[in-house]
Amino acid sequence: MTLKSTTRIFLAAALASVSLAAVADYPDKPVRVIVPFAPGGTTDIIARVVADQIQVSLGQPMIVENRGGAGGMLGATEIARSQADGYTVGIATVSTTAAVPSLNPKTPYDPTVDFTSIINIAATPNVLAVHPSFPAKDFKAFLQLVKANPGKYSFASSGAGGIGHLQMELFKSITNTFITHIPYRGAGPALTDTIAGQVPIIFDNLPSALPFIKDNRLLALAVAAPNRLPMLPNVPTFKELGLEPVNRMAYYGLHGPKNLPRPVVAKLHASVKKTLENPATRKRIEETGSIVIGNTPEQFAAETKAEYAVYKRVVEQQKLKLD
Known part of the structure; x- marks a missing residue:
């Protein structure tokens, strides 16, 4: 074995020892x-x-x-x-x-x-919700309204490609509806504008939307969850509504x-x-x-x-x- 190869082995062993010590002390x-x-x-x-x-x-x-x-x-x-x-x-x-x-x-x-x-x-479950001023007050009326008015209404999401965006796109494809997408830089800003009535519809994670639903600043129409939720017993799941692919x-x-x-x-x-x-x-x-x-x-x-x-x-x- 040459001196050079011996040195390499020694250095590798030393580095490995330092690495293991660093891991042991983590963090x-x-x-x-x-x-x-x-x-x-x-x-x-x-x-x-x-x-x-x-x-x-x-x-x-x-x-x-x-x-x-x-x-x-x-x-x-x-x-x-x-x-x-x-x-x-x-x-x-x-x-x-x-x-x-x-x-x-x-x-x-x-x-x-x-x-x-x-x-x-x-x-976490996801929820389809609307501003209280929205004309439809339940899912059946919502679906009828957006079907009759393609492109008239818009929905907010946490951003293009976010889960709220893709779940709504999936919903649109299954129900043959057209709702305009308004992307934001996160769920917080999207919620802020929906609560303010700047955008009438949102597909959001339940934990961030729930406080506003409880305060009647948002109206929940449907949830993506295995079963109806104890905190929203009157809100149907997408599975109940015949839209199981959205129920993720x-x-x-x-x-x-x-x-x-x-x-x-x-x-x-x-x-x-x-x-x-x-x-x-x-x-x-x-x-x-x-x-x-x-x-x-x-x-x-x-x-x-x-x-x-x-x-x-x-x-x-x-x-x-x-x-």
Whole structure:
């Protein structure tokens, strides 16, 4: 063995030792949690509830940073391009890991290979809602009205390619209706304009819309959920209405860039899992209308791949393109 090869082996062993030590000490500084949407939406709510608690078990601050734009693509891209050391992770949503990349051919990441899945935190129903001034007050009347007036009404979403956008496009294709899409930079701004009456219709995640529904500032017409929800017992599911393909819930999980060290994944997973077992945390999440999940990294990886395949087919079948 030459001196040069011996030196290379020694350096490799030294680097591996340093790397293992760094992983063992993880985390020894604050961890960034990127939320790929503006403040105020469901993604932001879930992220902050969990981050506030897991920083206790990790012993380091979990700093939530909002990076909204392009239906969540900008924030997701930042997560994907981060160093794989566990100090930048983020919230994975159906929009960022399925809907947006299935619609936008310029998405700078592949959701099936460019992330490391950690845990699915919660699943949330989606809701079709209108401003109280909207002429139709139930789903049957709503459908009749939009069918009779193609292009007259518009709907708000968290952004082009977001889950609210694609679910409404799926709804439109099934019901043969035409409702104009108004994209926003996140669910928060979309909700603000819908509540103000600037846009009459929204397809949004229930947790962010629910407070305004309870305050009668939005009227819920239908929900995407397995069954009717206790907090909205009079609102039918899309399955009940004969629109089962639209009856899909959204997920909110934690993931990081690809090649995240397994010990880091295990530590983050264990911290989130422990947090989700806390009755107070579960109550806070469930009060938003979400269902706590807390599955394994492997199960969450399989979920994201399956959801991406579903929306890829929707985009192809409906021939959807970015405006």
